[in-house]
Amino acid sequence: MRYFRTVALWLLAAGCATPSLEKGGLVKLKLEQSSLDEAYRPRRFALLIGIERTADETFRPLRYSVKDASDLAAALKDPAVGRFDDVQVVTSAVATTRAGLLEAVAQLARKANRADDIVVVYVSAHGTLARDERGVLRRYLVTSDANVEKASQTALSMDQLEGGFKELASRRRLLVLATCHSGSGKSLLPREVEAELKTLKAGFYAPPLEEASRASVVLSASDWGETAREDEQLENDIYTHFLIEGLASGDRNGDGAVTATEAHDWARRRTYAFTKGRQRPSAEILEVGADPIVLSGAVRRFGNPELFSYSQRLDGFTLTVDGETKTELPGGAAVAPGKRRVELTKGGAPLFDEQIVVGEGDRIELDALLRRTEPRRSVTLTGGAFGFADAASRAALLPAVATAGLAFRYERLFDAPLAVQLGLAGSFGSHTLIENAPFRYQLITGSVGLDYLWQRGWVQVFAGPEVAALWLNRSFALESYVGAQNVVTVMPGLSMGLAFLFLEHFELSARARVMLGVMSVDGQSRALGFFSAFAGAGYRF
């Protein structure tokens, strides 16, 4: 790419060069490769926020929030560590008001306006929970002008902060939250929220903030409902202390660079150990390709292959490679290239136990690895109903009838949340529609469809377009009329359904569909609607 740019610019300059006496001539420039590299080098921006005091004195001052921001700024600015181009530290009372922080994020968005810019936003402050104007429990960042009893009006909603973060043009952005909302440590709650939370046996029920958009990484110093702590011995927020340490020492795969996930893993393990398990930093990471957020150093060589997972589904599983315990998930580990036996265990039988081949520079998401080995085909025996959508046709042509059938589904088509489904169902029996006009009927439907698939745990929801074909036969043996009537029609339609997965290889599913077809009725061509609904038990393989 660099070579191409150099050649292109040289050709542009050379091709347009004219004798110096003519107007409009171009001056030949000598462009060094290093200059081009510098011009196209991704820029690194950091906005570090530390809020020590608030106008509302019920929030006790934080001792190290300003120092957290300053220490992290120093590490990021350090030419031997972060080499960030633009590091802004915001700690003053004026700059850390709600309006001030929103303006700081907006300024950052104006500066970091390229997709390949690396942007880090760090916040060390009190957090709180409050109900918004619609009564929804939300997380708030306690700004310097916040009032605990009017948090929803005076503090900065985390959703608003996240919204500003998402507005950034950068596709390599990192939000680090060294704050918590549990009512202890770096948090204080309004009285009514505190009273409400005390009545709950379970954990918090508001949705966690750590929802990452594409190519975004949100790191949190504590898990939802836990306390983020400062420590006198460390003179920092605990997580922040180890995160800074990780910038210098967290190069897990030895490629010369410390990425956001490497630094977080470093800090996460040490925070967990330091707090004796009382604080578990969390991360929500969505990566596309190689981890693009390099916080310190530079990638100088292919790193050792890495196996990692930040999926909640694998939370608590132990990663073992070639019989050696590597880490507890969430997190990651670097391994030597080659054929490796990878196991994921949590108590009993391993969830995953296979040999895989890993090469230098590989970054293998364990969740994706697991998905590849999970059943993606299912065959289901179904029972349901089929009928005309309108009552007039059900009364005159054929009432809704019971069907039995077979359905096949192939999931994760092209490794995307897509599924192709094939169905075959049939029915036969006898009915009397008009007085004294009994008949026998047979019908067969065949369908093919494409579903978009949403899966959350053991529940799948799917919906999509499909095309079905119908063959319907009515046979009459009346005194006045003996004959068979056949119709075949093709019906495009939409279907949706859900499946409950259980015991690894089984599922219970249900699907409903509506279709539109054309058929000749009493000698005239008519557009008719159809419906079908069925449920079944299936085997996944």
Added chain:
Amino acid sequence: MASSLSVTLCACGGLDNRPLTTGAIGGTAMGCDAEGVVGVVGDASVRVTLGAPCTFKLEGLEPGTYQLYVAPTARKVTLVSATVEATKLANVGEIEGKPGAFARVRISAPGSPELEGEIRVPDLPISTTAVGRSGQARVGPFPEGCYRLEVSMKGLGNKTATSCLTEGLEQDLEVLY
């Protein structure tokens, strides 16, 4: 809308409820031959020709009461009444024909040396009868009664005549142009 959809959606065959709203009349015309005919009085289009084993079935009849013209042979005929219900077969049983009446029609057209035409009986399923060059035709068999005959002569036009006939007899009918 339906026609535009049928362009993009394909279908073949169809469902038809019309046979379920009509009935039929059936029976046996005793001693029939290949010239036998059964039809509905008042609607000459509803008719079947007979053959062995002399059974007949008239289908697609709207519910109601019908007079049936049963002519087992070209010489015998009788009228039978039957009531039709939807999806049902009204069986009139075994029908014996009686000697039929015939109309001997003579066309008189002064100044027309050669005649050519035909005679229809609109209310009975009697086949159209051709008029010979001599201007004569024999039409039947009729059950006893009075009937309209429609005479259509080439170059002379149409005329209608009524003839009242007696069972087993032939009666002359002159039509003047």
